[in-house]
Amino acid sequence: MSWRKEQRRAERGYHHGNLKEALLQAALGLIAEKGAAGFTFADAARMAGVSAAAPYRHFRDRDELLSSIAQRGFEQFEARLSAAWDDGRPDTVTAFERVGKAYLAFAREEPAFYNAMFESGVPVDANPALQAASERAFNIIRAAAERLAALTPPGTPRPPAMMMALHIWSMSHGVASLFSRGDAARRKLPMSPDELLEAEVLIYLRGLGFPIDRRPASTGAEPPPVPPEAPSGSGVPPGGPWGKPK
């Protein structure tokens, strides 16, 4: 039904139909291609088939479009982190590592969003909705850290969950930003960004007292003292968090 309506709008009625959405999509594509810096308002308009002034009916200016994309990015980011966390199933440590992988996967698979979110110079506090979205995403990490902190083995001081969350975030962002992005700014690595981050997080967790698997150092005298969870060694490749300690 309403075939004509849709059709006419799509086929260049004077009114576009849903230009706002079209602009967001166009911008996303352009950012993916040329980075947030190279993206231009005029190009997005052109790609949507409208005049250069049309976008101003939907966004105050170029920055607002960028900030909208960043916001949308944080929403999808939250969704993916949340799915990866899966409320800590099947066990906290496994789920936690999955979150780290999801972080990098997002940075890799959604470069446009990641760019808009973290590298476009958009101030987080520009848009309250943006800030809220950003916080909701971070809260996933925070919640995961909270659960992980609650598992610290007895006899070990319990780290503040907020701090853990910030640490994990900084590691993830650091790896993503330095090694897992862009076609050009990449350095040569002895291992993949995923492995790098995984090892980093595992070493960090061990530093907090978590009994992470370490085959080569295993004296065979350490029954996992963490109740009632902790397969813990889940994704650790043999040889410890890093490959082969030659």
Added chain:
Amino acid sequence: MSWRKEQRRAERGYHHGNLKEALLQAALGLIAEKGAAGFTFADAARMAGVSAAAPYRHFRDRDELLSSIAQRGFEQFEARLSAAWDDGRPDTVTAFERVGKAYLAFAREEPAFYNAMFESGVPVDANPALQAASERAFNIIRAAAERLAALTPPGTPRPPAMMMALHIWSMSHGVASLFSRGDAARRKLPMSPDELLEAEVLIYLRGLGFPIDRRPASTGAEPPPVPPEAPSGSGVPPGGPWGKPK
């Protein structure tokens, strides 16, 4: 001597004298103010008191100027990291922590350089000199990691130094990029970026088997097994790497 020469050049002789340097300085100031994205070639020219076309006598285009600044940034960066490392004096761990602090200090005190180096979208491999400078800076971290890795307590597998260096770098960059930069993009933190990074690195090192001070968990049964170095607890506040494990 040659008073007249200098004077006339400074007072707007047709020829500027050393426009190249003036442009670099102007650009640096502009980037510090408005970010690498907001910096404009024309503005730099204006600030140096020359026409908009003049800069092209010294830089192929805007990107080359940016890349020059990034290169200079990496050189200063290397100098500061190198001074902080001080070849591992008085002991490796202390010096290592100093390097971390120097990293953040540079990001905080030289936002223009840091921006040009890591957030301007300049591809590292654009300019061979830039890439070389970048590598020299990283090599400081790498060398420090190397020395630290050599100190792993006996019985603990020795981590690859390269990996350690990358980990430390990613932590530093993550913290600097997320929390220690820009007037706007900053989040509210329960602790300073410096403390955050210090705790992060210490926990990481402990995860590698380094006997980092932890007063509350100290069983009193651990004579420092690291020869012949290691005051190691150097800058650690009582209560472990973080404040108070309440």
Added chain:
DNA sequence: CGGCTCATGTAAAGGTCGTTCACATGAGCT
């Protein structure tokens, strides 16, 4: 159906930038 209104799009214009080109200037050498 006819007309009103308002959201949505257009065209034109002003300002800034990046960049190029022909031309001017003058510093240093012979």
Added chain:
DNA sequence: AGCTCATGTGAACGACCTTTACATGAGCCG
């Protein structure tokens, strides 16, 4: 003194961002 080449100027082009006055037509009301 004169030549030459590095360095700076001015004008011009095209692209972009943004504003303003005007056009269009979708939805609604009588």
